[in-house]
Amino acid sequence: MNANLVNQLVRPEILELSAYHVPDSEGMIKLDAMENPYLLPEKEQVQLGEWIRTAEINRYPAPHAPDVKALIKTSFGIPKDKDILLGNGSDEIIQIIAMALAQPNAVILGVEPSFVMYKMIATFLRMKYVGIPLRANDFQLDLPAMLEAIRVHQPAVIFLAYPNNPTGNLFHLEDIQTIIEATSGLVVIDEAYHAFAGNSFLTALAPYAEKVVIMRTLSKLGLAGLRLGFLIGDPAWLAEFDKVRLPYNINVLTQKATVFALENIDIFNQQAASIVEQRHVLFTALCDLGLQPFESQANFILCRVPEAETVFLRLKTEFHILIKFMGKAHAFLTDCLRFTVGSPEENQLLIQALTVILKN
Numbered sequence: 001m002n003a004n005l006v007n008q009l010v011r012p013e014i015l016e017l018s019a020y021h022v023p024d025s026e027g028m029i030k031l032d033a034m035e036n037p038y039l040l041p042e043k044e045q046v047q048l049g050e051w052i053r054t055a056e057i058n059r060y061p062a063p064h065a066p067d068v069k070a071l072i073k074t075s076f077g078i079p080k081d082k083d084i085l086l087g088n089g090s091d092e093i094i095q096i097i098a099m100a101l102a103q104p105n106a107v108i109l110g111v112e113p114s115f116v117m118y119k120m121i122a123t124f125l126r127m128k129y130v131g132i133p134l135r136a137n138d139f140q141l142d143l144p145a146m147l148e149a150i151r152v153h154q155p156a157v158i159f160l161a162y163p164n165n166p167t168g169n170l171f172h173l174e175d176i177q178t179i180i181e182a183t184s185g186l187v188v189i190d191e192a193y194h195a196f197a198g199n200s201f202l203t204a205l206a207p208y209a210e211k212v213v214i215m216r217t218l219s220k221l222g223l224a225g226l227r228l229g230f231l232i233g234d235p236a237w238l239a240e241f242d243k244v245r246l247p248y249n250i251n252v253l254t255q256k257a258t259v260f261a262l263e264n265i266d267i268f269n270q271q272a273a274s275i276v277e278q279r280h281v282l283f284t285a286l287c288d289l290g291l292q293p294f295e296s297q298a299n300f301i302l303c304r305v306p307e308a309e310t311v312f313l314r315l316k317t318e319f320h321i322l323i324k325f326m327g328k329a330h331a332f333l334t335d336c337l338r339f340t341v342g343s344p345e346e347n348q349l350l351i352q353a354l355t356v357i358l359k360n
């Protein structure tokens, strides 16, 4: 192996990166990745097995998956005049959008802290990433700073997660609208957590449809393993994005399982509703422990915890509970942990463990 050759040929900004880290979770209570804790009920598991049995895995998948798209539209109440683009997770959709817009010197504008893939994908595609800090006190958009960044950098695209990850809040709608009006680029509203949120931008989309698209995913709803994200937007945008999508990006099993899942969407909506209930339970319990959780509209809670990294490590080693330590993500978050809302039993174990740890 000639390491010199690697160093010589690979772009320096790639050499500098560390690969996206996924911690080993074998045997752990997994409250780190915003997964839905529930499987399908036994009866539907059997039905899914039966339904998948006849999947034509000898064939390439349908490139446009019209049945999946039609079901997405009816399941999520998406207006008829919008098109749908499917991605191998919404991560792939971020990449597709960026690939289509990556003209020389094109800028991606985001906020900090937010979802890390916007910046990573900008780096992959040699785009410039500009991240504007949120307001430190309430994690809302710093509107004057955003408007200044739009003026100075003229971003090709702005990514806003609604609700935001890792802070869990919804940005003020009027701020988003002001940003949309100010930019001459595209705005992507990333609604990965819409199933748990009190609002969606879909209802506010109509007047801005020329420069706004909405991105969603089935991952947080309970289907992270399938890898299916989708983009909602005007046909003119989606037709261009579709050109950079690899032809068979959604595999046969995912397409088939998605149809089954969407025909049983009530199960997932009920699970989401119970996760929202559990979010309230967990929030109250964290307050009762004397901690400072932030209000969340998602299926996780960001929380200030004294000696956060020690608490994270003790949860992992002594209690086999995996959560996310946010201290390295942003200066605002040095003492923050992010807890995914789990099942009632998992949340109970988390609270019990925190009670022990915080006492000594």
Ligand SMILES: *Cc1c(COP(=O)(O)O)cnc(C)c1O
Pocket: 034, 088, 089, 090, 091, 092, 115, 161, 164, 165, 190, 192, 216, 217, 218, 219, 224, 227, 228, 229
């Ligand atoms: C989890 C997450 C995604 C990625 O979802 P996938 O569809 O699983 O790729 C996108 N955006 C935000 C804000 C997320 O938190």
